[in-house]
Amino acid sequence: MIDKKIVIGIILISLIILGGGIFLLSQSSSTPKQEVILSQNAKLEVGEKTFDWGVIKYSGDKATKTFIIKNIGSDLLKLYNIKTSCACTKANLTIDGKLSPDFGMHTQSSWKGEIAPGKDAILNVIFDQTFHGPTGVGSVERLISMQTNDLTSPTLEFKLTGNVVKD
Secondary structure: OHHHHHHHHHHHHHHHHHHHHHHHHHHHOOOOOOOOOOEOOOOEEEOOOEEEEEEEEOOOOOEEEEEEEEEOOOOOEEEEEEEEOOOOEEEEEEEOOEEOOOEOOOOOOOOEEEEOOOOEEEEEEEEOOOOOOOOOOEEEEEEEEEEEOEOOOOEEEEEEEEEEEOO
């Protein structure tokens, strides 16, 4: 009789520990909440949203590109939830000389960049053509996306293409 009570007690304690672990994991892996309100006075301007690297040599330097994001409005322009479409590509922003963390495909970040009226940010994109190994040759298309508080452009996306070739 005592052995049965011990076994049941161990099972109950194990279930409580397992349930608590599942609860804690579900809390820590949730997407960070963004409390950004769209503004009709935050206005972004981007000269180009697409770029073609052309031929990218597999054994060459990583392919890079910078884009300029201007705030032509009268309110702060906020950029957040920055993501890339592939783990082989990372991006970061430079605003007022300050570099953001690197963002990637699997990055969840609570980071928010703010561009003052009349100022701009530099979006730096780095594509590692060796990430997928020697079989990862051929045409590529990579996207960088982010959310903004610009009422007319709440989502901003950049598209980069190229052709990875073996030397």
